[in-house]
Amino acid sequence: MEFSEKIKALRKKENWTQAELAKKINISNQAVSKWETGRGFPDIANLIQIGDLFNLTLDELVRDDLLLQKKMSQKNKNWLMLAYFLLLIVGFLLITFSSRAGQILWFPRIIGLIAFIESIHLLYRNK
Incomplete structure (x- = not known):
C-alpha cells in the first residue's frame, strides 16, 4: 500500500478530518491533502510524529511505498x-x-x- 493510501486509511480509522490530523502534528491541512493525494511526502520529523500518533514504526509506515x-x-x-x-x-x-x-x-x-x-x-x- 502506498503511503498516500495508508495515511488516509489511518486517519479515517480514527474518524479524523484532514484538519484534525494536521492540528495533531502541527502542520497545514494542505500538507495532509498533498500526502493523501500522493502529490507530496512528509519529511522525517513528520513521519516520526505520524508514527507516534498511530503507534506505528517508521518501517510500518513506509515499507511498502517504494516511491x-x-x-x-x-x-x-x-x-x-x-x-x-x-x-x-x-x-x-x-x-x-x-x-x-x-x-x-x-x-x-x-x-x-x-x-x-x-x-x-x-x-x-x-x-
Missing part, C-alpha cells in the same frame, strides 16, 4: 554529495595555503592531499 523510499534515499544522497564536495574544498585549501613565511607546512599539506583524493574517490563512487 517514498526512493525520494528519501535521494535526499540522503544529495547531502552526502554536498559533504564530499566540502571535503574536496577543504583538502584543496589545505594543499594550497599550507605555507607560512616561505616555509611549507607538510602536515596540513599531506592531510589536505588525503582529504582531496578521498573526496574525489567518494564523489566518483557515489554518482
